[in-house]
Amino acid sequence: MSIDLKHVIEDFNDSGLDKLIVKLDHVAYRVKIGERLTTMQSMMNLLPYREFKNFKIIRANAITTCIKLHDTLPVIVISEGLNEDSIVEKYCQKYGSRVHHLAYLVKDIDKVVAIQKSRGVHFTSEKVIGSESEGIKQIFTMPTETTNHIIEYIQRFGDFDGFFTPNNVENLMISTAKLGES
Numbered sequence: 001m002s003i004d005l006k007h008v009i010e011d012f013n014d015s016g017l018d019k020l021i022v023k024l025d026h027v028a029y030r031v032k033i034g035e036r037l038t039t040m041q042s043m044m045n046l047l048p049y050r051e052f053k054n055f056k057i058i059r060a061n062a063i064t065t066c067i068k069l070h071d072t073l074p075v076i077v078i079s080e081g082l083n084e085d086s087i088v089e090k091y092c093q094k095y096g097s098r099v100h101h102l103a104y105l106v107k108d109i110d111k112v113v114a115i116q117k118s119r120g121v122h123f124t125s126e127k128v129i130g131s132e133s134e135g136i137k138q139i140f141t142m143p144t145e146t147t148n149h150i151i152e153y154i155q156r157f158g159d160f161d162g163f164f165t166p167n168n169v170e171n172l173m174i175s176t177a178k179l180g181e182s
């Protein structure tokens with residue numbers, strides 16, 4: 001099968017998406033139990049990453065650490081399951097410790113999702129997760145065919161500068177459970 005990339009780009013630009021998608025925001029890893037600190041150590045040994053934020057994701061039985069390089073994006077987000085039942089640990093038992101998703105900052109997430117749905121793109125949740133009042137809206141696409149990672153679309157509102165809210169990240173993680181990971 002030949003793939004016509006020119007046609008892919010034209011179709012993408014015609015949809016208006018190129019003006020709505022801004023830049024890479026964060027890279028999220030899922031690692032096996034006990035490997036979060038080792039992953040942080042490796043990154044910090046190679047690059048000037050510094051610990052930025054930590055979150056415990058109760059419903060997904062996971063802990064997530066964000067590390068930042070100076071004031072630049074993308075931030076690296078590393079999640080580790082707290083027990084064998086965790087969605088994160090089940091994912092890692094299936095695929096190993098690896099990149100789970102790449103998140104891209106967008107200007108109007110509802111518009112991006114509506115356009116993508118009309119183009120046949122599928123998402124892990126029916127609706128966008130989060131709200132303007134919470135300062136953040138996010139959604140996951142289904143994993144890519146070859147490298148099996150997810151694309152996240154993310155939009156922030158007001159002065160919110162986080163990468164998720166505890167409620168959002170739980171809903172996002174739980175939305176991936178149906179991918180045969182748990």
Ligand SMILES: [Fe+2]
Nearest residue numbers: 026028103152
């Ligand atoms: Fe994310």
